[in-house]
Amino acid sequence: MKLNSLTGSTTLRFAVMATMLAIPACARALNGDVGIHDPSTITYDDGKYYVYGTGGGPLVSDDGWTWRRGTVPSRTGAAPDVIHIGDKYFMYIARGYQQPKADVMMIWSKSLDPNSPDYKWNDGGVVASSDGEEDSNAIDPGAFLDPTTGRLWLVYGSYFGYIRLVELDPKTGMRKDPKSKPINLAINCEASDMIYHDGWYYLLATHGSCCAGTSSGYNIRMGRSRHVTGPFLDAEGVDMIQGGGTELIGSGQRKVGPGHFGLLDLGNGVQKFSMHWEADLDRGGASVLDIRPLLWKDGWPVAGENPKEGTYEIHSVHTGTSLAMAVEGSPVGGGRMRQGPGLGPIGVGRPGAGQAGGTRGARPANGGSSGGGGQRAGGGPRPGGGIFGGTGSPIADQTAASVDANWPAGDTGASMENYQLQAQQKWQITAVPDAGGYPGAPYFKITVAGTDRALAATADGELVVRASFTGTPEQLWRLDQLSDGSWRIMPKSQANLKDGMALSAIGASFPTLSKFNAKSDMQHWLLKTP
């Protein structure tokens, strides 16, 4: 960001704007007091998430969904970044004079929790500077610990010149060789950070102008390199040092100006990223924190989506079958036999086949086209007749109300079936207010669409569909988008359930809960429009 954009009223303005509007939980960029600008990489310490912004402005969360104001550290400034190495949290933060003269300062503490005896910010000193004349503006630091070498690096810079790279000592957090010359990586951007994935280093930086509310042009772009020192080329092969950059995320969904990427690796193959929106229309245009899934496609990061309320088919990547309430289904539009003109006797007219799911259809499926295939429903022509001729008129969607007379009244099991557009195969996913959440989203209930019948975990790690939703933890579900765009679906932790249990397609017809394994597709689910 530009240092001269910071005002003393920033924190107060955030607090007011972030709480002034009532917003549906599913549409929010997080919950609670999320006003922040230039957020640091979210850091976890002893059960809490911490993020720091320009002007101090720290936010704290117990679950990654609902945030509150935290304690301002000993040094404040612009656009800090925090990294945890060993027993220390290193914070890098800009001290400005008159841009582009600036310093990146380091402070460190053994805890981020002000209530901890280890909480004490210590001054480390200057790790990078710009003298006001050179093509550099030493602000917006981003720390990166190379997982392949253990070497610690810092990228920094803003529009006055280059994004630069210097090496730090992971033991002290200070420059490894203060006399070494910084390496230029990119231009025409700021708020840079670096990550590593599968043999590539990715430089993520923010393009566009900041600090202009809904007029902000902020968007996050990236390039990649086989070497930490570059060159970083975008997907079109343009070097970021010549202004290249492939977009990761831009404005949209009533939010303007994403900037300041920070990786939040939750482990077990689940990655998310933090950023701020320069202006969230639902919060009066305030700058707010957000967390989004980080996906990967063809070697490039992709900004995923947090779960959205709606009606879905929950489809197993592993088996190709879909989650259902274990009741006997009713064919949409009424059952028809596999018999008709022109069909020979072999392999057709299988009595059982045509009856599949149809005998309990006491009421016709919604649409009034009950009965066998030989019955006309709406008076239209039926070319050919028989099973291939249809009813002659459109068949309405099957709703729960049209078939639930056939369903048992109490709890039922869960099953998996070939998706046939039947009511027991459609699920309503709805955010549950005040039930807590996880990084990026609240807990949801998953009910058979049009009913209050709720998917629930059992104490022995299996599944049941309760007759009604009561809000207990085993009926609350966490949905995380995985790197391939599919979803991990986990019940809210409870005392008698193993940690890390996720909805699992162990058989083509049987779902269960089992420990999440990122390398298996058994726990990868697609949320498809029914």
Added chain:
Amino acid sequence: MTKILRMSLRATILLPLLLLANPVSAATSYGTTLTSPVTPSRVTGADGFIPRWLLLEPIPVNGLTESAVQAMVKKQWFPDQFTVIPKDGQTEAVDDSTLTWHAVDTRLYNVNLYHFAHSLKKPTSNVLFWAVTIVNSPREMKDVRLAIGSNAASVWWLNGEEVVGIYNDRQTVIDDGVSRRLTLKKGPNVVRAAVVNGGGATDFCARFLDENDKPIAGLTITLSRPH
């Protein structure tokens, strides 16, 4: 090569081997994939599939829906149908027919009921097959699952408890129906199945999965409880 010639060659090669394994009895073939056992037991391999079963000749029925199949299997077709461990060749009086139990080994992962019934000149469509086997576990195994596939509907019991049911017209898919977590007792465990076919091909496969959902090898399969 004609089918008859292939069968003749197979018999020429295999029969002596089988006779060597058990020189006092010759194997009966049920189609190309099933033979009567000539050894006291078999052991599940790496893929875990249960290779030896007692099959009752098919009973004429009609219906594949859950309600139809559940009503069908709850009907008493013959005495002790949920507890009997029949002997090879034992007969049951079912309605107006006398049906025979046959012990079979399968050469494949699945048990081809079409081969079984067709070779006996019995109907293959609109029929109910009963199947029984005994899985001998070397130790108690918790959190295992019975995983089955069948063409078409089927219901399964372990030691008398109904543990899996899959319904409607379907083809055999490995691990299509999977039970909740179960315990295999040390020693003999009785697996019983009722498989209902509408028309066309019919078969089933079954295996146990361990607590990590991996097939369980090394289970000894017999057709009678140890004395």
